[in-house]
Amino acid sequence: MTIYTAITFAPVQGFIEKSRKLRDLYGASQILSYLSQQIVKLANSEDVISPARIKVQRGMPNRILLKGEFTQEQVEKTMLSAWKQVLEECRNWIEKKLPEYEYHWKKDWGKWGNYSWEIFVGKGDSITAAMEDLDNCKLSRGWIAVNWIGESSSLTGTDGIAFPGLGAEDRHPDKLNWRNEGMRIKEFYQKLAFILDEPHSDKEPKGKYIAANERLSIPELVKRLVTLPEIAKILEMSVLESSFSDIYRRPEKITEKDKGRWTGWFMGDGDEVGKYLKKLAKQENEEVSVKKFSQDMREWGKNFYRAFPQDLGRVIYAGGDDFLGVIYSKQNEDEIQPQRAFDWLKSLPEEWKKNKHKDITLSVGFIWAGHSVPQRDILQHCREAEKHAKSLGRDRITIRILFNSGQYVQWTCPWDNLDILNRYRDREGKSNWSHVYQDLAQLKSRHAFRIDAQTFDYKFAINFLKIYFPHEYVDQLFNDSTAKYIVGFSDDASGYERPTAIIAWINDMINIGWHLCSNTSSPSAL
Structure with missing residues (x-):
C-alpha cells in the first residue's frame, strides 16, 4: 500500500509579517524556501509531489507532499538541522568580523535554534487522507517562547536585542546598569552596520543592511544577514541580485524640484488554493494532477519574477501563488505616473491566467504611497488591503491611496469591473477627473450626497455616476444580486447596509479614480 506524507511548519505568516523592511521580507522568504528545500531532499526526486523541483530555489511553498512514509522525527531533525546551520553561519560571521568582543550569546542562539518552529506531519494512504491528517495535526499546538532580559527589538518589540552580552550570567535585572548597557549595544550596532555596508571605507554607513540606530533580535538579524552574498553562497541560497537602495522615494532635502516620489506596492495571493489542492487530490490520477499544479504555479512565479518590466519596478518575491512587488523609478529617471501603474494593474489578471489553472482566482492589495510614509507602514497596509479584498468576496483588488499623513482612501473592485x-x-x-471630483465635493458640502441610505436615496448616487460613466457596469448597481457581487456586501447585510455600501463604493471609486487616473495633479495628494 502506498503511503503519502504531508508536511508543513509554522509560524510562516508570523515570520514574514514581523518583517518591516524589504530586506527583512526578502530574507524571510529566502529562509522559508531554504527550509522547505531541505525537507524536500528527504525523498527521491521522483517521489516529490509538491513543491515541483525547478532550478530556482526562490519561492518554495511551505506545504510539502511526498510519496513515502517519513516520521515526525525525520522531518524535525532535517529541518531543525538546516535552521541551526543558518543561525550558526550568521553568528560565526559576526564573531569573525568583530573579534574584539567577548560573546556570551551562544546559548540564546541555541534557544532560537530549538524553539523557532513547529513542525506538522500528516500521513495517509492517499493524498487527500495525508492532507486531512495534516490539517488535524495543526489543530494541536505546542508553542514555546524564548525569554530574555533587557530591552526589546526596535523593529517588532517582541524579542530581545541581539548583542554580545546577551546571555551573560551576570545580567541580572536588579543589578544591570541600563545606561552602560545601552551604550555597549549602540557601539556594537554602529560597528556591525559599518562592516556590512562599506568595511573598507571611512564613510558613515548608509544602512544598506542594518541602520546604526536599529536594535534587532536574533531572528531579525538573521533575516538581514542571509541577504549578504557571502553567507547566501555558503548556505547555497539564491543570492540577492540587487539591493533595494535604488527604490527612490524621498530626497535628503525636500525642494521645489524634488518633493519626493509616490510609489506603488502590490501584494497578491491565490484564493483558496488549499481547497483547490484537495479537489485535485480527489481526481482519478491524483498524483499526476497535484504534481502538474505545483509545477505550473512554480513556473508562473519564476516567469512573473523575471518578466516584470524593469523600467516599472521589480518583484521582491514570487512564490507559487503569492507575490510582492514595487512600482518605482530610480533617482535619475522620470517618476512613474499613477496612470501607468493603474494600466499595469489592469493587465495583472491576464498575467495570472498564464498559470493554466483558471479556477484559482486572485486577490491583490495595491498601495499608492506618499514619499514620507515609513516602509514598515506601507507593508502593513499591503497586507491589510489584500485581506480586505479577500473579505469582500475574493477575485478582486483593493486600491489604497496612502498619504504622508498616514490617512488613506481605498476602493475594492472585482477584476472584471476595474x-x-x-x-x-x-x-x-x-x-478630466476634476469635474466629477469637484461636483461630488460640491454635493457633499451642500449635504446633497451622503453616505447613509437612511437619509439619502442611493439611486440618486447611481444616477449621478451614470452622468460620468455611461456604461452597463453602472446599471448593474440597481440590481441587488449584481450589486452584491460588485460592491461585496454580505448576505446578512441589513436593508440599509446594502444601499449604504453602494453609495460608499461610488464615493470611493471617484476618490481613487481622481488620484490614479486624473490627468491633473491632486492638491491633497502632494
Whole structure:
C-alpha cells in the first residue's frame, strides 16, 4: 500500500509579517524556501509531489507532499538541522568580523535554534487522507517562547536585542546598569552596520543592511544577514541580485524640484488554493494532477519574477501563488505616473491566467504611497488591503491611496469591473477627473450626497455616476444580486447596509479614480 506524507511548519505568516523592511521580507522568504528545500531532499526526486523541483530555489511553498512514509522525527531533525546551520553561519560571521568582543550569546542562539518552529506531519494512504491528517495535526499546538532580559527589538518589540552580552550570567535585572548597557549595544550596532555596508571605507554607513540606530533580535538579524552574498553562497541560497537602495522615494532635502516620489506596492495571493489542492487530490490520477499544479504555479512565479518590466519596478518575491512587488523609478529617471501603474494593474489578471489553472482566482492589495510614509507602514497596509479584498468576496483588488499623513482612501473592485475607471467622460466628453471630483465635493458640502441610505436615496448616487460613466457596469448597481457581487456586501447585510455600501463604493471609486487616473495633479495628494 502506498503511503503519502504531508508536511508543513509554522509560524510562516508570523515570520514574514514581523518583517518591516524589504530586506527583512526578502530574507524571510529566502529562509522559508531554504527550509522547505531541505525537507524536500528527504525523498527521491521522483517521489516529490509538491513543491515541483525547478532550478530556482526562490519561492518554495511551505506545504510539502511526498510519496513515502517519513516520521515526525525525520522531518524535525532535517529541518531543525538546516535552521541551526543558518543561525550558526550568521553568528560565526559576526564573531569573525568583530573579534574584539567577548560573546556570551551562544546559548540564546541555541534557544532560537530549538524553539523557532513547529513542525506538522500528516500521513495517509492517499493524498487527500495525508492532507486531512495534516490539517488535524495543526489543530494541536505546542508553542514555546524564548525569554530574555533587557530591552526589546526596535523593529517588532517582541524579542530581545541581539548583542554580545546577551546571555551573560551576570545580567541580572536588579543589578544591570541600563545606561552602560545601552551604550555597549549602540557601539556594537554602529560597528556591525559599518562592516556590512562599506568595511573598507571611512564613510558613515548608509544602512544598506542594518541602520546604526536599529536594535534587532536574533531572528531579525538573521533575516538581514542571509541577504549578504557571502553567507547566501555558503548556505547555497539564491543570492540577492540587487539591493533595494535604488527604490527612490524621498530626497535628503525636500525642494521645489524634488518633493519626493509616490510609489506603488502590490501584494497578491491565490484564493483558496488549499481547497483547490484537495479537489485535485480527489481526481482519478491524483498524483499526476497535484504534481502538474505545483509545477505550473512554480513556473508562473519564476516567469512573473523575471518578466516584470524593469523600467516599472521589480518583484521582491514570487512564490507559487503569492507575490510582492514595487512600482518605482530610480533617482535619475522620470517618476512613474499613477496612470501607468493603474494600466499595469489592469493587465495583472491576464498575467495570472498564464498559470493554466483558471479556477484559482486572485486577490491583490495595491498601495499608492506618499514619499514620507515609513516602509514598515506601507507593508502593513499591503497586507491589510489584500485581506480586505479577500473579505469582500475574493477575485478582486483593493486600491489604497496612502498619504504622508498616514490617512488613506481605498476602493475594492472585482477584476472584471476595474476597467470602469477608463470609461470616465466629463461634461465635455473628455477624461478630466476634476469635474466629477469637484461636483461630488460640491454635493457633499451642500449635504446633497451622503453616505447613509437612511437619509439619502442611493439611486440618486447611481444616477449621478451614470452622468460620468455611461456604461452597463453602472446599471448593474440597481440590481441587488449584481450589486452584491460588485460592491461585496454580505448576505446578512441589513436593508440599509446594502444601499449604504453602494453609495460608499461610488464615493470611493471617484476618490481613487481622481488620484490614479486624473490627468491633473491632486492638491491633497502632494
